[in-house]
Amino acid sequence: MFGRLKHIFEYLGGAADDKPRVLPSPASPWWGLWWAALIVSAIAFSGQASKFIYIDF
Amino acid sequence: MIFNTLSYFLLFLLPCAVAFRVVHAGIKPWICALFGIVFFVYFSVSELHGWLAAACVFIFVWESLFRQFYRPAHWTCLAGILISVLILFVFKYWNFATGLFTQPFGENPFHWSGIFLPLGVSFFTFEFIHYAADRYKGTVEKGTTGEYAAFIFFFPTMVAGPIKRFQDFAPCLRNPSRNWSLDWNRGITRILAGLVKKFALADLLTSMTDHLNTGDILAAERWVLCLWILAYGWKIYFDFSAYSDIAIGSARLFGIETPENFDWPYIRTNITDFWRHWHISLYRWLVDYVFIPLGGSRGTKPFVLRNLLIVMLVSGIWHGAGANFVVWGMWHGLLLIVHRIWSQRSGATVEKSVPSRLHRLPAWLATYAAVNFGWVFFCMDLDTASVFLWRLFGG
Numbered sequence: 515m516f517g518r519l520k521h522i523f524e525y526l527g528g529a530a531d532d533k534p535r536v537l538p539s540p541a542s543p544w545w546g547l548w549w550a551a552l553i554v555s556a557i558a559f560s561g562q563a564s565k566f567i568y569i570d571f
Numbered sequence: 572m573i574f575n576t577l578s579y580f581l582l583f584l585l586p587c588a589v590a591f592r593v594v595h596a597g598i599k600p601w602i603c604a605l606f607g608i609v610f611f612v613y614f615s616v617s618e619l620h621g622w623l624a625a626a627c628v629f630i631f632v633w634e635s636l637f638r639q640f641y642r643p644a645h646w647t648c649l650a651g652i653l654i655s656v657l658i659l660f661v662f663k664y665w666n667f668a669t670g671l672f673t674q675p676f677g678e679n680p681f682h683w684s685g686i687f688l689p690l691g692v693s694f695f696t697f698e699f700i701h702y703a704a705d706r707y708k709g710t711v712e713k714g715t716t717g718e719y720a721a722f723i724f725f726f727p728t729m730v731a732g733p734i735k736r737f738q739d740f741a742p743c744l745r746n747p748s749r750n751w752s753l754d755w756n757r758g759i760t761r762i763l764a765g766l767v768k769k770f771a772l773a774d775l776l777t778s779m780t781d782h783l784n785t786g787d788i789l790a791a792e793r794w795v796l797c798l799w800i801l802a803y804g805w806k807i808y809f810d811f812s813a814y815s816d817i818a819i820g821s822a823r824l825f826g827i828e829t830p831e832n833f834d835w836p837y838i839r840t841n842i843t844d845f846w847r848h849w850h851i852s853l854y855r856w857l858v859d860y861v862f863i864p865l866g867g868s869r870g871t872k873p874f875v876l877r878n879l880l881i882v883m884l885v886s887g888i889w890h891g892a893g894a895n896f897v898v899w900g901m902w903h904g905l906l907l908i909v910h911r912i913w914s915q916r917s918g919a920t921v922e923k924s925v926p927s928r929l930h931r932l933p934a935w936l937a938t939y940a941a942v943n944f945g946w947v948f949f950c951m952d953l954d955t956a957s958v959f960l961w962r963l964f965g966g
Contacts, residue, residue: 520835526760526764527760527761527764527816528757528758528759528760528761528762528763528764528816528820528823529761529764529816529819529831531753531757540756545756548760549759549760549763552760552763552764552766552767553763555767555770555771556763556766556767556770556771558770558771559767559770559771559774559775560575560766560770562770562774562775562777562778564773564774564777566573566574566575566731566769566810566811566813566814567807567810567811568731568732568810568811568814571693571731571889571890571891
């Protein structure tokens with residue numbers, strides 16, 4: 515159960531190549547919406563941008 | 572900033588990744604090297620200490636020239652390691668180290684007031700050391716000048732890793748993945764997910780966990796301090812794993828695979844397992860170039876435990892020039908020692924010490940609490956950390 519959930523998260527985050535069965539095919543328009551959601555979230559929160567911590571290490 | 576700037580994507584990542592994909596195989600390494608040089612100079616000037624920091628590009632030039640002399644079991648490899656350690660020492664620890672020796676006499680006459688940290692110095696010196704050490708052992712091929720230049724100037728991983736190995740990178744450079752659609756789909760998704768992690772989670776937690784001073788600590792309730800340190804633990808995870816996501820996703824656009832850095836470290840049920848899943852490329856580097864040369868797991872029990880402690884001490888000092896990082900490293904060294912003794916007493920090997928279903932929750936809780944306790948020393952100087960712990964457990 516947890517392994518499957520982890521796989522879904524990793525695929526949604528671009529860290530896994532093989533698509534979990536529960537997610538739509540790569541050609542589905544849902545993925546366009548997913549990218550749009552990520553872009554909108556990044557832009558919406560980008561105003562408070564700070565330096566990455568490890569750049570100073 | 573760098574990875575969260577438009578100039579990174581528009582001036583460097585997209586043009587370089589496309590050029591890398593379309594040019595002839597022989598030119599690919601030089602595309603990486605050329606963009607890497609411009610990247611280093613551009614961000615050194617715009618984000619760091621101007622042209623002096625940009626001049627540190629000559630460290631890479633020196634490394635590219637000197638590595639020509641590396642031969643298996645030859646002294647030049649050892650000299651290369653020494654020079655890399657020296658570069659790291661001068662830029663990162665000069666004031667700290669000279670201050671330690673001159674502290675009893677008052678002012679430090681060797682204090683370098685204009686000291687600065689060249690972009691990515693902690694990471695690229697580790698790649699230099701890896702190459703020199705592996706050339707010494709004969710476990711890595713020399714590679715062409717272009718391939719080595721591409722390796723050290725590969726800008727997606729130059730600033731803060733993941734720490735690569737030449738033997739993994741060179742084959743990807745010669746024969747990168749040609750599956751454009753999969754690489755760009757996964758790479759862009761990973762970059763976007765990294766940006767959201769950084770902006771929406773890490774930066775949000777940064778606004779909650781920044782600027783904690785002694786006055787705040789003395790005034791805060793105990794539960795607030797608990798929450799604060801847990802928030803800091805998540806912030807550093809989201810921040811650095813977001814950085815790694817963007818670096819790995821960027822490399823993917825080239826068709827190049829780079830090592831992973833994080834694999835759900837906060838769900839791990841013991842400290843050894845935590846370190847196998849937190850900053851993985853650093854942990855592996857420390858195992859290969861510190862732990863094993865020290866003797867590794869061979870030898871008497873005290874000898875192995877000493878090696879563990881030294882490795883984590885090196886890890887602590889690498890993270891920063893300060894007594895708090897030494898204590899943080901020692902804390903993790905002690906945790907690894909306790910875990911090793913515990914798992915050997917219970918008859919399991921460290922590698923296979925998986926707790927039973929019944930013990931999984933307490934094991935996870937203990938690991939999570941111990942790691943978060945360690946963050947106190949990571950994010951505060953020792954004086955502030957002492958006040959924090961006194962308020963948390965005593966006053």
